Amino acid sequence: MKPLCLALLCVLAAGTAAARQAPATTTRVPVVAVAGCVVQDGTTYALRSATEPTPSIANGLPAGEAYKGPTTGPNTFQLLGTSEFDMPGHVGHTVLIKGLLIKAAPNSRLNVTSVSRLSTSCAPAPK
Numbered sequence: 001m002k003p004l005c006l007a008l009l010c011v012l013a014a015g016t017a018a019a020r021q022a023p024a025t026t027t028r029v030p031v032v033a034v035a036g037c038v039v040q041d042g043t044t045y046a047l048r049s050a051t052e053p054t055p056s057i058a059n060g061l062p063a064g065e066a067y068k069g070p071t072t073g074p075n076t077f078q079l080l081g082t083s084e085f086d087m088p089g090h091v092g093h094t095v096l097i098k099g100l101l102i103k104a105a106p107n108s109r110l111n112v113t114s115v116s117r118l119s120t121s122c123a124p125a126p127k
Contacts, residue, residue, distance in 0.1 A: 022068045029100045031058050034110060035071045037098070038079075038090040045087045047110065049122065050075040053101050057060035060098060060114035067096050067116065072123050085115045094119040 033101050036050030051073035061067060079087070079097065095117050099110040 003050055010118060013035075023064045029102060029111075030055060031098065032056050032101045032110070033069075033096060033098045034077060035067070035077070035094065035118060036073065036075070036077070038087065038093055038095055040088070040091045045079040045082050045091075046107070047075075047079060047095070047097055049073065049124075050077055053108075058098055058113035060116045061096065067118055071118055076107045078107050080109050080111045080114050085112055087115075090115060092116065092122060093117055094122050100115070 017050040032051075032053035033056035034047060034050050034053050039046050039048050049072045051070050052075065054069070077097075080102075081099070081101075095115050097110055097112055098114040098116075099112040102109040102111065
């Protein structure tokens with residue numbers, strides 16, 4: 001009986017020690033807004049000549065509200081989750097993309113949550 005009690009005590013002690021360990025930390029993926037030119041490469045899309053990502057909310061621009069920020073920059077982002085946003089209709093246009101920023105090399109990725117057309121053409125890339 002003593003060996004059984006001793007084994008049970010060891011299991012309880014191990015469970016208590018495990019419960020005291022710090023919980024695993026999670027990394028938050030920021031929601032950002034980025035403006036740039038939509039390009040198509042085969043079956044994928046990218047945002048080129050794109051601005052720096054700025055903190056945002058996932059929703060698009062409110063109806064009737066004009067975008068007041070820069071529309072070109074030095075960045076390129078691979079676009080993910082584009083099937084819901086008629087990306088073929090945005091190719092060659094300047095858009096404001098909002099989405100989850102996934103930092104990676106050589107190009108970071110945006111998991112798209114909204115697309116707002118800013119212009120039906122793309123401005124030249126800044127020098």
